[in-house]
Amino acid sequence: MTEPDLATELRHEFAEQLAAEGKLPAQWRDAVEAVPRHECTPAFYVPNDAPGITTYVPITPKLVGDEAWLRRVYSDETLITQFDGRDIDWSDPQPISGASPTSSSTLPSLVVQMLDALDGDDESTVTEYGTGTGYSTALMCHHFGPEKITSVETDSGVADRARAALDRCGYAPRLITGNGLAGADRTEPADRTIATMGVRGIPWAWVRETAPGGLVVATLRGWLRSLGLVRLVVEDGQHATGQFIAAEPGFMMARQQEAPTNLGMLPADDDGKTRETAHGPGVLRMPDSGFVAQLAMPNARTFDMAGDDGRMRTFVLDAANESFAVLSEDGDGWSVREGGPVSLWGEVEQSLALWYAAGAPATTEFGVSVEPDRQLIWLENAAEGPSWRLPIAPGS
Structure with a gap:
């Protein structure tokens, strides 16, 4: 069996x-x-599967052989193609540790879930933000026709490789290299818009360049965690509304919205006021309560560090307003030390109380409303129910 024949067989087996x-x-x-x-x-x-710091290992036909490479390609797995925004020397690839993936071919099952959520037909035109390797672009080219597809990629090297890959696949969609948060410079709005990277808020350009009645499918995420996959209906050029349709898809953050490298000033041991709290840092790590905590403090980040007494503490820092919360074990419970203009942990406590009062609903019970100058995530009712503001996306 030749390599192309094996690839065809593996594709059908994978499907x-x-x-x-x-x-x-x-x-x-x-x-x-x-x-x-x-x-x-x-x-x-x-x-790799080794314990400790995550190490990424290269997979190429030369290193593992054609069959092992192809079997890895045709699996439900995210394949990483770039770290820290830097191109890889594929002439001699080495294992990589302590790096952040910045481009990949995402889990195919997630990709097709998003594509299906577009609910498009044979006449649909589509704008994609985040060309990446070009795989999702190619799927849409096959399904809708390449003349219907516009795809935007912010990284010029990634864009060039995607263009070459799509050419090898036999597709020639409209490809743009630039800041996708500012839109695709369309002369006519698209029927459907899809984004394969996480954003803190929906860029208004995406709504503006989607036709009334069209759909926007994208992943909202914060600096603490992913929020989830949303599907919005563009209503009249001034509003888009919808809801979460899945929790925690693992897309990378749009580069223009990545968290600042500087966490801000660490509070001194005597800064702030200490009080008891019913919620320890575990609420940040659980899927549903973590979702609510992210809504409560959209600009915060968290980490654990041992104090002088050897006990671990959880720091929550908001570099935007210099507020902080430090959580420590206190007997059988927890205490929090807070400072700054905003009670960060108080915001979390209040949001959790609203969530519990509503019956601790799943992520898919939350709605989303997007306007040019305001974006809300809400429960029960957009006008009167509990709601949280999302950051407005810059550059849009």
Whole structure:
């Protein structure tokens, strides 16, 4: 069996596997079976399984052989192709530790879930933000036709490689290199808009360049965690509303919205006022309560550090307003030491109280409203229910 024949066989086996697991919508099966993902991922990294600091190991045909490489390509796995915004020397790739992935071919089951959420038809035009390796772009080209697809990528090197990959796949969509948060400079609005990177708030340009009645599918996330996948209906050019349709998809943050490298000043041991709290740092790490905590303090970040007494403390810092909260074990409970203009942990406590009062609903029970100068996540009722503001995306 030749390598191309093996790739075709593995694609069909992969599609069958995803379908059997309920992860492949029927209308997208043909695209998954047809699009050669290996053309978009000729070399990539995957995390190893060793304990400790995550180490990423390279996978190329030369290093592992054609068959092992192809079997890894045609699996439901995210394949990483860039770290820290820097290109990789594929002539001699080495294991990588202590780095942050910045481009990848995302988990195919998540990709097709998002594509299915577009609910497009044969006439739909689509704008994609985050071309990446070009795999999702290729799936849409096969499904809708390449003349219907516009894709925007912020990284010029990534964009060049995606263009070459799409050419090898036989597709020639409209490709743009630039800041996708500012839109795609469309002369006519698209019927559908999709983003394959996380954003802190929906850029208004995405709404502005989507036709009334059209859909926007994107991932909202914060500096603490991913919030979830949202689908919005563009109503009249001034409003878009919708809801979360899935929790915690693992897309990388848009580079223009990554957290500042500087966490801000650490509080001294005698800064702030200490009080008891019913909630320890565990609420930040649980999926549903962590979602609510992220809404409560959108500009905060957190880390653990041992104090002079050897006990671990959880620091919550907001560099935007220099507020802080430090959580410490206090007997069988917790205490919090707070300072700055905003009671960070108080915001978390209040939001959790509202959430519990509503019956601790899942992420998919939350709605989203987007206007040019205001974005809200809300429960029960957009006008009167509990709500939280999202940051307005810069550059849009």
